Amino acid sequence: MFTSKTGVFISFEGIDGCGKSTQVDLLINKLKDNGKNPVLVREPGGTGISEEIRDTLLKTQNSLMSSRTEALLMTASRAQLTKEIIIPELANNRYIIADRFKDSTLAYQSGGRGLNLEFLIKLNNFATYDIDPDLTFFIDIDPVSAEQRIKSNSLDRIESAGIKFQTKVRESYLKIAKLFPARFHIIDGMDTIQNIHNSIWDILINYKNEIS
Numbered sequence: 001m002f003t004s005k006t007g008v009f010i011s012f013e014g015i016d017g018c019g020k021s022t023q024v025d026l027l028i029n030k031l032k033d034n035g036k037n038p039v040l041v042r043e044p045g046g047t048g049i050s051e052e053i054r055d056t057l058l059k060t061q062n063s064l065m066s067s068r069t070e071a072l073l074m075t076a077s078r079a080q081l082t083k084e085i086i087i088p089e090l091a092n093n094r095y096i097i098a099d100r101f102k103d104s105t106l107a108y109q110s111g112g113r114g115l116n117l118e119f120l121i122k123l124n125n126f127a128t129y130d131i132d133p134d135l136t137f138f139i140d141i142d143p144v145s146a147e148q149r150i151k152s153n154s155l156d157r158i159e160s161a162g163i164k165f166q167t168k169v170r171e172s173y174l175k176i177a178k179l180f181p182a183r184f185h186i187i188d189g190m191d192t193i194q195n196i197h198n199s200i201w202d203i204l205i206n207y208k209n210e211i212s
C-alpha cells in the first residue's frame with residue numbers, strides 16, 4: 001500500500017469520550033497489517049518523566065491546581081516526550097501516532113481554562129522544538145453524547161469538569177482547526193467506528209500519495 005519510506009506524524013484530538021483511543025488502536029493495527037511498525041505516544045505521558053507529570057495532572061485530589069500550572073505541566077510533559085521519543089523516532093522514519101498532542105493544550109488551556117491562545121501557541125512551539133504533526137484528526141462530537149459514552153467509567157480530574165467545560169473545549173478545537181487548515185481534518189465523531197476509521201485511512205493514503 002505504501003511506497004515511500006518516510007514516516008508520518010499523526011495526532012488525534014477531541015474532547016474526552018469522542019473516540020480517539022478507539023481510532024488510535026484501529027490505525028495502529030492497520031499500519032501493522034501494512035508492514036509498518038508505528039510508535040504510539042499518549043499525552044500527557046509517554047516517557048518516565050512525562051508519566052510522573054501525568055499522575056500529578058490527572059489526580060482528582062489536585063483540585064487546587066491553577067490553570068497556569070496545568071498549562072506548564074502539560075507542556076513540560078510534551079517537551080520531554082518530544083525530545084526523548086518523537087524527534088529520534090521521526091529521524092528513524094517511523095510512523096508516530098499521538099493520542100493527543102499540542103492542540104490539546106490550545107483547546108483545554110485556552111478554550112477550557114481561558115488562557116491566552118497566542119501565548120500558548122508560543123509555549124507549545126517551545127515545548128515541541130517547533131515540530132507539528134503532519135496530520136491531525138480532530139474527532140468532533142457533541143459533549144452530551146461524549147459524556148454518555150464515558151459515564152460508566154471512573155472520571156479523572158479533567159474529564160470530571162462537565163458539559164459546559166467540554167463545550168468550550170470543543171468550540172476551541174473548531175477555532176484551532178481554522179488556524180492550521182493544512183494539517184487539521186475534522187472527523188464526524190457520531191459516525192460509526194468503522195466509517196471513521198475508513199475516512200482516516202483514506203486521508204492518510206492521500207497524504208502519502210501527495211508527498212511521495
Ligand code: ADP
Binds near residue numbers: 016018020
Ligand atoms: P477517547 O479516547 O476519545 O476518550 P474512547 O475511544 O475511549 O474515547 O471512546 C469512549 C467510548 O465510546 C468507548 O466505550 C468506545 O467504545 C465508544 N466509542 C468510540 N467511538 C465510537 C463511535 N464512533 N460510536 C459509538 N461509540 C464509540
